[in-house]
Every structure is written in structure tokens, then in C-alpha cells.
Amino acid sequence: MTEMTVVVPRRWAGWARTRHLAAMVVAMVAGMVLLGPLWRVGADVLGGAAVLARPDVGALVMATNMALGMAAWMWHRGYGWAATGEMSAAMYVPFLLLLPPWWAGWAGDDTLLLGGHLLMVPAMLLVALRHRHTAAPPPRRHPVAAALARGWPAGLGLLMTVDMWFAPTVFAPWTLLVLPAGYLLIGSCRRQWDDRRALAVQLAGAAVWGGLAVVATVASADVAGVLVGVGWFVHAGWDAWYHRTGTVVPRGYALWCAVFDVGVGLTTLLAVLSR
DSSP states (O other): OOOOOOOOOHHHHHHHHHHHHHHHHHHHHHHHHHHHHHHHHHHHHHHHEEEEEEHHHHHHHHHHHHHHHHHHHHHHTTOOOOHHHHHHHHHHHHHHHHHHHHHHHHEEEEEEEHHHHHHHHHHHHHHHHHHTTSOOOOOOHHHHHHHHHHHHHHHHHHHHHHHHSSSSSOOOOOGGGGGHHHHHHHHHHHOTTTTTHHHHHHHHHHHHHHHHHHHHHHSSSHHHHHHHHHHHHHHHHHHHHHHHHHHHSSHHHHHHHHHHHHHHHHHHHHHHHHH
């Protein structure tokens, strides 16, 4: 039996590494966005807001958020603990190098934060080059990872509304326009308007939420808050319908939007009631 050797062009291998690094950057940003509110809420509850506001503490917290997001992605992709640990260290080392000059007063706050992020790029590249000959493992098929992958839009929606429950606020009336605009924009990008009835339904929805925004704009503050809260909350039913049908927008978007809309609607109503 003849053994066949497949030679992968260098440009393909380079593109694979670039995509891998880009995916990790996205995971790092997601870690900052999702975990940042949890740190703030925890600091407020425990009375440590002043400590969290320190640039050195904030830098290490930011590195932790990025490392956790990236480590979760690498675990999902099946990478081992060694590669994950080295890439996580690349998040901390730049800040750890800049902290002594900052403590000594030789570097300012901007130098610490901006310099740490800039040094992070070559640190990540060094780790990637160190493992450039390591074959990429197949993606994990762990049941927990699969379940999280299916339900991540709902989790994202929950995390994005965590701080709203601790500090409810009334959203501006114009935010109601974002709800139908998202469906119209995504539906247009997905070319969903071959069925004119589907477009007519979306335009009717835009008219309803647009009219609600106009009424809320001219109403008193309390009435406007109630209208905005109800508008966001009711839109979750719209999302649930399109999540069930799978039309116009992806099901993941509809799921995220439903959870987020419920959070915004209820916290807005709580903010009105607590006045």
C-alpha cells in the first residue's frame, strides 16, 4: 500500500495561524465584555469599588478576563494545558513588566494600560510561533461544550444585563427603534424579502415600535419609562416567534435578543417603580 504525503502550502498554514489568533482575540474581547460587569457588581457589593478603580488592579483584572475568555476558547478547540497556560501568561507578562515602573512613578496610567496591550501582541505571536509545528487538534465534542455552544446566545444576553439588575436605568425612547431596525438590517443582508409578506410584517413592526417611541418622547418621564420598558419586554415575544420559525434572522440572534429584551424591559420598569 502506497503512503501518500500531503504538502500544505505555507500560505495556507499562515492563514490558519492568523485565523487562530483572530479567534483568540475575539474570545479575549468577549471575556472583557462579559466578565467586566461581574467584577464591577462584585466590587460594589463587597465595597471594593475604589480598589477596582486602581489602574494596577484594573490592568490585572483585565488580563484575567482576557485570559479566561481565551482559555475557554482554547479548551473548546481541544488545545492542551501547556499551550493554554503559555497563551494565558502572554496576557499577564506585559502588565507585570510595566507594573514596577508604574509603582515607582516612572510610568503613567496610560503607559501601563496601552503599553500592556501593545506588548501583548508580540507575546501572543511568540507563543504561536513556539507551537507552529504542533498539529491543530480536532474540535472537542464534549457534551458540556456542545450544550454551551448551542445556548451561548442566551448566556450572552444574561451576562449583558447583569449590571442592569443592580443599577436599573430607564432607556431612552429612541432605543425602541433599534429593535425593528435589527430585523430589517439582518433580513436585508440575508435576502429574506423574496416573500413580500415577511417584509410587510417587519415594516408594520417598525411602525408600531416607532410610534411607541414617538409617544414616549412626548409623554411624561414616568409614562415614557413604562412605555419603553413595555416595548422592550413585548419585543421578546417577537423574538420568540422568529426563534421558533427560523426565518428573517438566525435563531441565535433571536434567542440572544429575546433574553436581552426581557432584561432591559424588566429593569427599565423596575427603574420607573423605584423613583
